Amino acid sequence: MLAALIVPVVARLRYELGFILALAGVGLSAAASIWSLVYVLDNGTMHYNLGGWAPPVGIEYVVDLISAFVAVIVTSVATLVIIGTRRWADREAGDRLGSFYGLVMLLITGLVGMVVTGDLFNLFVFLEISSLAAYALVFLGGGRAMLAGFRYLILGSVGGSFYMLGVGFLYFSTGTLNMGEMKDILTDDATARSVQAGAAFIFAGLGLKMALVPMHLWLPDAYTFAPSSVNTLIAPIMTKVGAYAMIRMFLSVFPDGYLKDVVPIGDALLVLGLIGIIFGSVAAMSQKDIRRMLAYSSISQLALIAVGVGLGTPLGLVAALLHIMNHAVMKATLFMAAASVRFTSGITQVADFTGLGRRMPFTMGAFTLGALAMVGIPPATGFFSKWYAVQAGIESSQWIVVAVVLVSSLLTAVYLFRILESAYLHPLQPEPSHGHDVPDGFGETEQELALEAQAREAPLDMAIPTVVLGLSTVVLGVLNAVIVINILEPGIV
Amino acid sequence: MIDEIAARFPYWASGVLIAVGLYGMIGKRSLVKKLIGMNIFQSAIILFFIAGSMRDGATLPILLIEDGHILTPVDPELYVNPLPHVLMLTAIVVSVAITGVALAFLIRIYREYQDLDEESLLKKVR
Numbered sequence: 001m002l003a004a005l006i007v008p009v010v011a012r013l014r015y016e017l018g019f020i021l022a023l024a025g026v027g028l029s030a031a032a033s034i035w036s037l038v039y040v041l042d043n044g045t046m047h048y049n050l051g052g053w054a055p056p057v058g059i060e061y062v063v064d065l066i067s068a069f070v071a072v073i074v075t076s077v078a079t080l081v082i083i084g085t086r087r088w089a090d091r092e093a094g095d096r097l098g099s100f101y102g103l104v105m106l107l108i109t110g111l112v113g114m115v116v117t118g119d120l121f122n123l124f125v126f127l128e129i130s131s132l133a134a135y136a137l138v139f140l141g142g143g144r145a146m147l148a149g150f151r152y153l154i155l156g157s158v159g160g161s162f163y164m165l166g167v168g169f170l171y172f173s174t175g176t177l178n179m180g181e182m183k184d185i186l187t188d189d190a191t192a193r194s195v196q197a198g199a200a201f202i203f204a205g206l207g208l209k210m211a212l213v214p215m216h217l218w219l220p221d222a223y224t225f226a227p228s229s230v231n232t233l234i235a236p237i238m239t240k241v242g243a244y245a246m247i248r249m250f251l252s253v254f255p256d257g258y259l260k261d262v263v264p265i266g267d268a269l270l271v272l273g274l275i276g277i278i279f280g281s282v283a284a285m286s287q288k289d290i291r292r293m294l295a296y297s298s299i300s301q302l303a304l305i306a307v308g309v310g311l312g313t314p315l316g317l318v319a320a321l322l323h324i325m326n327h328a329v330m331k332a333t334l335f336m337a338a339a340s341v342r343f344t345s346g347i348t349q350v351a352d353f354t355g356l357g358r359r360m361p362f363t364m365g366a367f368t369l370g371a372l373a374m375v376g377i378p379p380a381t382g383f384f385s386k387w388y389a390v391q392a393g394i395e396s397s398q399w400i401v402v403a404v405v406l407v408s409s410l411l412t413a414v415y416l417f418r419i420l421e422s423a424y425l426h427p428l429q430p431e432p433s434h435g436h437d438v439p440d441g442f443g444e445t446e447q448e449l450a451l452e453a454q455a456r457e458a459p460l461d462m463a464i465p466t467v468v469l470g471l472s473t474v475v476l477g478v479l480n481a482v483i484v485i486n487i488l489e490p491g492i493v
Numbered sequence: 494m495i496d497e498i499a500a501r502f503p504y505w506a507s508g509v510l511i512a513v514g515l516y517g518m519i520g521k522r523s524l525v526k527k528l529i530g531m532n533i534f535q536s537a538i539i540l541f542f543i544a545g546s547m548r549d550g551a552t553l554p555i556l557l558i559e560d561g562h563i564l565t566p567v568d569p570e571l572y573v574n575p576l577p578h579v580l581m582l583t584a585i586v587v588s589v590a591i592t593g594v595a596l597a598f599l600i601r602i603y604r605e606y607q608d609l610d611e612e613s614l615l616k617k618v619r
Contacts, residue, residue, distance in 0.1 A: 121580050128587045132594060139598055144618045146602050147611075153598065154518055157531055157591050164584060165511075165538050171577070172545045 030075035037068035062118035084465035088229035107133035148221035163205030169198030210242030213276035223295035236332035270310030276303025281411035319388035333370030357424035366470030373473040503544030510537030546577035
């Protein structure tokens with residue numbers, strides 16, 4: 001049944017045929033995941049036993065509403081991003097383009113695998129596949145990206161190892177690795193200390209992967225210095241899947257309420273998330289480099305997802321899942337727009353955005369839509385997930401959640417409108433200002449590039465995906481009730 | 494206390510190794526030592542899994558079948574749990590892959606900067 005989803009996953013492992021095959025692979029798997037979402041909507045959860053061994057002996061793939069939902073997000077955003085960053089990939093990967101796309105495919109394979117797997121150890125394997133591909137892709141940036149990539153590798157492996165350790169504890173206390181069976185066994189008896197320890201280790205490992213606040217150190221450097229074709233791909237989807245795995249732990253591994261009442265992981269997520277929202281926004285406000293600013297804003301938005309999960313109520317989980325989708329689309333828009341700007345003019349500093357609104361109307365238009373969605377202006381998507389988060393906060397009388405989410409909108413507005421202001425309200429500058437210290441080593445050549453660059457729009461194949469993503473923030477915002485009622489709410493219960 | 498440690502020696506050993514590995518990753522400035530720390534950390538987890546599957550007096554989980562008759566006794570008490578071993582094979586593959594990628598990174602970094610010390614590297618790339 002699930003073969004439709006597996007085949008492209010396997011087929012995508014073929015290397016060296018470059019862009020066309022990559023695009024075909026991702027496109028196909030996007031279609032497959034949309035198909036499986038429709039299928040699941042009609043017929044209920046799909047199960048696929050790998051190698052014909054029935055669970056709990058064999059490894060099982062489970063596609064329910066939520067995993068189909070996340071798979072659709074991952075694959076469709078990846079498709080658009082791969083189309084949009086083809087020129088960047090050509091420029092940055094050069095003659096290693098084949099292996100570049102091979103890595104991209106591995107990354108997406110790992111992410112989709114993490115989403116559909118129903119086995120705890122299999123999740124670890126896919127986690128490491130996607131992470132390995134991501135390390136190598138970040139490393140391609142050269143210069144500081146190499147250091148950032150190495151740090152990402154060390155921290156990421158620690159995260160993965162902690163997760164594996166946690167799985168070990170759970171395995172030795174329950175004797176199973178299948179998520180569904182694990183839940184049944186733990187529902188009967190989950191008093192053992194080792195289960196609690198396992199839960200704590202899994203929380204630490206996945207927290208690292210989703211860049212929860214004290215464990216976020218790898219993220220800003222990795223996103224800032226990675227090649228543009230890479231950070232546009234990694235930023236929207238990579239950490240989201242980590243967040244999804246966390247939600248999966250709450251929903252289908254541990255018994256209902258266990259992570260809240262027995263082990264205070266829900267509260268930990270809540271507190272760290274609240275700190276993260278404020279910290280990420282404040283840090284984003286003080287950044288001069290737009291990629292770094294967007295990276296810190298990612299930390300803040302992921303923290304919002306963590307808060308939704310931490311509340312633990314169905315409404316909170318709806319908020320978290322909806323925000324996974326919203327943030328994937330919004331961040332993809334913003335990073336795509338930033339990459340297009342850098343492609344045509346070499347600009348990375350926020351201060352140099354002056355007058356860009358007139359130079360690149362479509363790209364900056366999409367950027368504006370993404371920014372509005374991020375702040376949470378009603379018709380765009382960001383508003384609704386924040387709305388659900390606030391509602392969930394009120395419902396469980398966590399007033400501080402309400403306050404922080406509202407304040408975070410304000411802070412988001414501060415750092416994003418800074419760019420919009422200089423892009424639209426300031427006159428076009430003849431040349432970018434040179435007054436700042438450029439933090440990265442290759443910044444100077446970029447600024448020279450910027451001097452030569454004409455005032456022009458990004459190439460069509462970059463502008464179109466950007467605009468599509470930008471518009472989809474609004475479309476998805478309008479359709480959010482449909483998504484919540486049909487997919488998320490039945491999926492959670 | 495000593496009895497407790499002796500009775501569960503592998504677990505304590507893997508705990509100590511995890512701590513050593515973490516210290517290597519956090520406390521050492523050299524990137525190579527960080528990588529070695531990471532390897533120790535991962536080996537400790539592998540040790541933990543293998544230790545968990547052990548049982549006193551148990552043997553290899555192989556069924557001898559001849560002419561459709563099972564010759565060896567079918568009793569889970571007599572055999573070592575094979576699943577953790579299989580899992581750890583996978584985990585070893587994963588950790589070898591990570592180590593390989595990390596070493597390739599280090600070679601590239603060294604070629605570019607002739608240096609693998611984190612602090613002076615950070616100054617150089619500025």
